[in-house]
Amino acid sequence: MRFFCFALFIVVFSCSKHKTTRTKLNHLIPEHSSVILKASNIESLKSALQNNDFIQKLSKTNSYKTLESKLEALSLLHPKGDLLVCFSNDETDSLQYSVVTKYHKNLFKTDSLANYIEETLTHKNTTITKSNLNNNTFYSAVVDSMFFASSSKKTVDAAFLHVNRNAELEKIYNTTGQNKSLSLIMKSDNAFIKTLFIEDSIPLKNFSNYFAVDADISQDEILINGITKATDSSESLIHVFKNTVPQENQIQNITPSNSDGFMSFTFDDFNAFETNLSKFNKKDSIASSTLFDNIAEIGVIFEDAQRAIALNSIDVIATKDALLSELNIIDTYRQIEIYSFSETELFSNTFYPLITYNSATKYCVLDNFFVFAENMELLQNIIANYQNKTTLSQQSYFKDIKANLSDQSSLLMVVNPSILKSILDKNLQNSSNYNLDKYSASALQFIYDTNFAHVNGIIKKAKTRGYQNSISEEFNIKLDADLLNQPQFVTNHITKQKEIVVQDVNNKLYLISNKGRILWKKQLQGAVLGNIEQIDIYKNGRLQLVFATPNRIYVIDRNGNDVAPFPKKFNDKITQPLSVFDYDKKKNYRLMVTQNKKVFMYNVKANIVNGFTFKSANKTINSQPKHFRMSGKDYLTFKTEDHLYILDRTGKTRVKPKTSVNFSNQAVYLYNNKFTTTTLNGELVSVDTRGNTATQNLNLSDHHHLETTSKTLVTLTDNKLTIKNRTIELDFGNYTPPKIFYLNDKIYVSVTDLQSQKIHLFDSQAKPISNFPVYGNSQISLDNIDKDRNLEFVTKGDSDAIILYQMN
Known part of the structure; x- marks a missing residue:
């Protein structure tokens, strides 16, 4: 999991140009790469990583700090599209990385770096730049209009000669999504991530060949979705589920809430599953106990060093018949009989490496579950929690993560904070202490489908x-x-x-999801005036943001892109927020711009609306123009310090107030069908559609605020x-x-x-x-x-x- 942090520190150095022959970023992935990160929006990713609680906890580990220091010089990269970061180990087992992205002239800046040194090298008449920042050396070049940088000069040299046409890798690469926080492509046999599982008997290198997952990162959770694929069905554990159909996982219904978690695997055909497992273990398939003939799910429940095996039966009577020789009652707890069990090595012999536990000496039956264990206290704990309905499935934090998982899966693992940390520590070298106590439940799920498996995962901070x-x-x-x-x-x-x-x-505009993920950032020329409005400029249901800054009108689409012909630039300063009018609710928008005394009406093509005749007020306009509709008539209102303008949609006076007062800078509202605002000394002023004016003393001070519906x-x-x-x-x-x-x-x-x-x-x-x-x-x-x-x-x-x- 630590590789979610790397994209924070990616940067770039000088470059040169080269004849174009490669067309895709993945064509420049070094052959020896074993972990590849893809980010489509590096700025959004940096914010996601900075704000994610789990990653910030990992940042306290020694592994993270070491990598952060080593990759310090990669913090100034400004790609406009996808960016790849490829990791590998060299012959001395040292970390190497490479960066690939489309080249553009503002890709990076090094002027402000005091400890930055660069040197120009050549490789077969092509320029390579050697760069050093704080004693970290990097090499870079432009290869076929793509920027390529690496901690290894040998890797940069090879980039000019090598086009990565690995068909399997390209298929895997193409499964990653667009506009995700981060995508991860990983060979299972890599030097960085050793395992994803509780048991050491399931190393990652034996599980499959490739992983390709997208990560959606928000403040309190990381959601993972993707696939894993193995090319040789006899060598990879994921293929033991071949020719079986995933069933609904139910072990959570019997797992105590005070346990460390569980692992569950399912199948619809035990014989097919057993045959596949025998091939994986390279042993002849032998007839096993009839105990498993009517089992759809097998689970391992973890409690400290103790284990319990739970069988989920689809035919309880038949499963009981298979245990007729094991009916020696040794205890009764809460009216549940506990029996002795003699075949202690049955589960490990049948299900290795998924199950290594070989000490089950007791069992009990809880409805359709047959639960085996050595430790009596563990069995009693399972019985008590099941009867008290305090199992994992009843907990709110489990329900939260279950909403992001499929009901059926081939293999499912759910763990508590201590097990999550132990799995991470197996992958992190010399890790320092970090606390995951609030991550009450995390899950990893595999759903087998033909010759690959879907992968779902969630790491989520539990909320009170x-x-x-x-x-x-x-x-x-x-x-x-x-x-x-x-x-x-x-x-x-x-x-x-x-x-x-x-x-x-810094005048940077952010769009943030309601889950707290920064979707994009956009640099603006100036501060937004007032509120941002939304319009449907193409009348197709898609909304754009529209607003003014002191010298521009912006219309920005959902992805943060400008909508032509905007932004429209103004030489004179815009002095009030942009007013957006849709008179007949037909999306024929009018955009009113205020510049001191003057107002200008534009359409969505950024052209002046010629039919609007009003040009200038008597003094500076001190409130944002507004539109009201009453009795089928339109009223446009704004005011200066001593004049209230009430116009029709062509800019002609529709209502002329019959008195003049000194107005405050408060907005004009439609209250009780009257145009309402306040005076400078705090009186309420109301004007009806005939121009009749009334004032009311509200005992307001000079410094006051008004708002109405x-x-x-x-x-x-x-x-x-x-x-x-x-x-x-x-x-x-x-x-x-x-x-x-x-x-x-x-x-x-x-x-x-x-x-x-x-x-x-x-x-x-x-x-x-x-x-x-x-x-x-x-x-x-x-x-x-x-x-x-x-x-x-x-x-x-x-x-x-x-x-x-x-x-x-």
Whole structure:
């Protein structure tokens, strides 16, 4: 598992050009490579690795630290597409690596590296660059428009002569997915990962030939999906499941929750399975005990050094008949009879190397399960947990991981933190101490299918279940730099769920999944003004992000790409957030740009809408233009410090207020069918469709905030929050403007005290929502972001982090 960390440290050095003959990255994979990493978005991967709890725990191991130091110089790579990192061991058993990606002129930068030295070499009239950073030496060149770097000059030399046309490797390579956090291609006989299993009797090199898996990495889990394949069915353990059909795994229903885990294997035809296993063990197939004739699943339950064997019978009477000679009762526990068992080596003789245990001297029967063990306490523990319904299958953390696994599998292993660590320690050399206590259950699953097997795996940090009305933190994600604005939700048009967009102080825009995975980052020219909107520019159901920065309008698709002809550049500064209008709900969008006194109306082709006649206000516009529709008529509103403009869609005056006041910079709202805002001295101003104007003294200070829906008015002045004429006195602090959310037929009002870093949430009656306030450093965005009924909200945490909470 440690190789998930390597892509954090990949970099690049100088290069030269060469005549093109190779067309794919995998054509440059060195022949001796035994582990290959593929990343399609290196920036997203770096963030995923930085935020993943499990990988950060592994970063404390000596193996990780050694590799991090050795690969230090590989941290400046900026590929635009897929990137491969290939690992191998040389003749002295030292780690070698190679990097392959498409070359482009901004692939890497070395100017700011104080300890960087480079030297130009030649190889058959082709330039190779020798680079040294902090005493680590690398060699690089451009081979057929692809950048190739390696810690071995011999490997770079060979890249000019060798095209890797390994047909089997290419098939395996092509099974990896696109846009995954990371893909791993691994020969089973490699020098880095020795085993994936509890028992030493199942080394990885004997299990199959190749693994090709995609990893989806989020803050608290790593999901693995892919295949494993073996070319010779008699030499690889995975092929013992050939000509059998995977059955439903049920050993979890009898495994105690206080055990270390279990391994389960299934088949629909024991004779076929036994024949395959005999071929693998290179021994003649002999008739085994009739005990297994009606067994669909065999499991090994682990508890410290003890083992129990569980048989899942599809014909309990027939299986009992096979045990007629083993009916000597030696004890009774909780009314369950425990029998002696004489064939102690039966399981290891029949199922080696899957089972090596040969000390089973006792057994009991629990419904359709026949459980064998040597240790009486282990049998009693299994009986007690089964009767008490405290087995592994009843635990919430097991249910969480089971949701990512198939119900049927040929081979399934589920382990607790101590076993997970012991497996990792077998692969990590000189590892230091690290704690995996919160990884209550991890799983690896193989599902045999013709001549290969599907692979599923999950390593997930268990979460404390939120009790009813509680607030639980779902994730806390760090960005590359401090946040510039508050995070907000946007809609994923594919899943219909919500994702998060946020910008950092380097003007980098992030799209983050509702599981906490950074999907992409995009460099912008300037800070986003106001909220980001979404439009369907092609009218095909696919949504794009649309917004303005001080000198540009952006339209960005789901993958982070600009949608032509955007971004549109402006010489004069844009002074208000971009206003997006869809008058008739037919996706004929209008984009209104505000520049001081002037407004300009554009269509989605970035052309001026000639029919819009309004050109300039009397003074600087101090609020974002808005669109309202009443009684079939459109109203466009914005204001200056002393004038409220209410226009029709062509820019002509539709309503002229019959009085003039000094307006605040608060937005214009439609409240009780009137255009509503506030004055500079805190009075409420309402204008009806005939221009009649009314003011109301709300006792607001000069520094106040207003937000409304059509029927709900909320104000904040100093520490007084008023919701529908009900006033709450908050602690003195520095509060964000209130925000109103209407969800599930209920009004929510939020404010955040930036001084005490507390988020407050109230209902429409000004009553606090249970378990608030909670920690936060910005306004929130509140919505139902996934498929459950619970609401979630996102906020700024530390200066460089966002937090997603769930209201249970």
